[in-house]
Amino acid sequence: MTGDPRRSVPRTDAVLAEPPVAAAVARLGRDLVKTAVQAAQQRVRDGGLAAADVVPAVLAALPGTASSLRPVLNATGVLVHTNLGRAPLSAAAVDAVVAASGTTDVELDLGTGRRGLRGEGALTALLDAVPAAGAALVVNNCAAALALVATALGGELVIARGELVEIGDGFRIPDLLASTGARLREVGTTNRVSVADYTDALGPDTGAVLKVHPSNFVVRGFTRAAEVAELAPALAGTGVPLVADVGSGLLRPHPLLPDEPDLQTTLAAGADLALCSGDKLLGGPQAGIVLGRADLVQRLRRHPLYRALRVDKTTLAALEATLRGPLPPVRRMLDADPAELRARAGQVAAALQAAGVPATVVDSTARVGGGGAPEFELPSVAVALDVRFAEPLRLGARPVVGYVDDDRTLLDLRSLAPADDADLVRAVEEVARRWT
Numbered sequence: 001m002t003g004d005p006r007r008s009v010p011r012t013d014a015v016l017a018e019p020p021v022a023a024a025v026a027r028l029g030r031d032l033v034k035t036a037v038q039a040a041q042q043r044v045r046d047g048g049l050a051a052a053d054v055v056p057a058v059l060a061a062l063p064g065t066a067s068s069l070r071p072v073l074n075a076t077g078v079l080v081h082t083n084l085g086r087a088p089l090s091a092a093a094v095d096a097v098v099a100a101s102g103t104t105d106v107e108l109d110l111g112t113g114r115r116g117l118r119g120e121g122a123l124t125a126l127l128d129a130v131p132a133a134g135a136a137l138v139v140n141n142c143a144a145a146l147a148l149v150a151t152a153l154g155g156e157l158v159i160a161r162g163e164l165v166e167i168g169d170g171f172r173i174p175d176l177l178a179s180t181g182a183r184l185r186e187v188g189t190t191n192r193v194s195v196a197d198y199t200d201a202l203g204p205d206t207g208a209v210l211k212v213h214p215s216n217f218v219v220r221g222f223t224r225a226a227e228v229a230e231l232a233p234a235l236a237g238t239g240v241p242l243v244a245d246v247g248s249g250l251l252r253p254h255p256l257l258p259d260e261p262d263l264q265t266t267l268a269a270g271a272d273l274a275l276c277s278g279d280k281l282l283g284g285p286q287a288g289i290v291l292g293r294a295d296l297v298q299r300l301r302r303h304p305l306y307r308a309l310r311v312d313k314t315t316l317a318a319l320e321a322t323l324r325g326p327l328p329p330v331r332r333m334l335d336a337d338p339a340e341l342r343a344r345a346g347q348v349a350a351a352l353q354a355a356g357v358p359a360t361v362v363d364s365t366a367r368v369g370g371g372g373a374p375e376f377e378l379p380s381v382a383v384a385l386d387v388r389f390a391e392p393l394r395l396g397a398r399p400v401v402g403y404v405d406d407d408r409t410l411l412d413l414r415s416l417a418p419a420d421d422a423d424l425v426r427a428v429e430e431v432a433r434r435w436t
C-alpha cells in the first residue's frame with residue numbers, strides 16, 4: 001500500500017498554507033489558486049506527479065495576473081492595431097493609471113472640499129494642446145462622441161453620401177447615428193459634394209452638419225469634397241453647428257501624414273466641434289474626445305446620455321499623462337528613422353543567428369492602422385524567419401504577432417518599442433529550442 005499515490009496526495013489546506021502558495025492567494029485570489037492545486041492533486045492521483053512536487057507544479061501553472069489579458073509583442077507593422085488594443089500607453093501614462101487606480105480626487109476639489117469638475121486635469125491638458133478649442137469633453141470612444149452629438153443636437157443631420165463610412169468589424173457610422181433617433185439628410189453623390197449641396201439641405205429641423213473623415217479608404221478620379229474651411233463660412237449665420245469627426249486624433253498637422261485632418265486646424269478652419277479617438281494617433285487610452293465651442297460642449301455635458309458615456313478615472317489619468325508627458329509610443333513608432341529600425345533588426349537577427357536560428361533582415365512596409373491614413377506606407381524593416389515560426393510565436397509564453405509574407409514569417413520592428421527587442425529575441429529562441 002505504501003506505493004499507492006492516492007494516500008500521498010497532499011491536502012488542499014496544507015498546500016494553500018505553504019508560504020509561496022499563500023502569497024499567490026494574496027496576489028491572485030483563492031479560487032484561481034485552488035483550481036491549480038486541485039489540478040496538481042489530480043496529477044498525483046494519476047501517477048503523473050510526485051507528491052513532493054505539488055507546490056512547484058502549482059506555482060508553475062499559475063498565471064502572472066488575475067486577468068486573462070496578456071502582454072503581446074506587436075510585430076505586425078500595424079502601429080495602431082485594433083485587435084491588439086490599439087495604442088500602447090506611455091510609461092508616464094501607465095504610472096498615472098496606477099496612481100489613479102485607488103481612491104483619487106477625480107471629482108473632488110481638495111482645496112475647498114467640494115465637488116470639482118470631473119477630470120479637470122485632462123480637460124485642461126486638451127485645451128492647452130488645442131488652443132482653438134473653447135471647451136473639452138471626454139467620453140468612452142469616438143463612437144460615443146458621435147452618438148452624444150447626434151442625440152443632443154439631434155433633429156436632422158446633414159451628411160455627405162461619400163462620408164457614410166463603415167469603420168471596421170461591421171461598424172457603420174450612419175447606423176450608429178440613426179440608432180439615436182436622428183434623421184440623416186444625405187447630400188451629394190458618392191464621389192462629389194459641394195457647399196451648395198449642404199446649404200440647400202438646411203431646414204428648420206437641421207440639428208447639425210456632420211463631416212466624417214473617411215479614414216480607411218480614398219476616392220480617386222472625378223471627386224470633389226467640401227472642406228471645413230469652405231463649409232464654415234457658408235454655415236455662419238444659419239445657427240447650424242458644423243461638427244467634424246477627424247477620427248485618428250492628431251492634435252496638430254503631422255508632416256508625414258498630410259491627408260490626416262487634425263483637431264487644431266479643423267477648429268481653426270471654423271468647425272464648431274471636432275471629435276476624435278484617444279487611442280489611435282493620439283497614442284493614449286480608449287476615449288472619445290470632443291473639442292470646440294463652449295456652449296455646444298456644455299449642451300453635451302448637460303445631456304442625460306453623457307452620464308452613460310463618461311470615462312473612468314484611470315482613462316482620465318492616462319489621457320492627461322499622454323498629453324502632458326513624453327511622446328507616446330505610437331508617435332515614436334511613426335517618427336522612427338528607417339536607419340534606426342535597420343540597426344535594431346540587425347541586432348535582433350545577429351542575436352538569433354548566434355543562437356543558431358536562421359534570421360535575415362529584410363525591407364518591410366508598416367501602416368498606421370486603426371483606420372488612419374489608409375494609403376500611406378511607412379518604410380520599415382523586419383526580421384525574416386522560417387514560415388513555421390508564426391503560429392508557435394503567437395502561442396508562446398510571451399506571445400508575438402508578426403505576419404506571413406512570401407512563405408516567411410516577418411517580424412516588423414516599427415510597431416515594437418525598442419525596449420521590447422530583447423523579449424522578441426527570447427521568444428523566438430524559446431520556439432527554436434523546442435524544435436532542437
Ligand SMILES: *Cc1c(COP(=O)(O)O)cnc(C)c1O
Nearest residue numbers: 141142143213215246247277371
Ligand atoms: C476610428 C473612427 C471612429 C470610431 O472611433 P472609436 O474610438 O473606435 O469609437 C469614428 N470615426 C472615424 C472617422 C474613425 O476613424
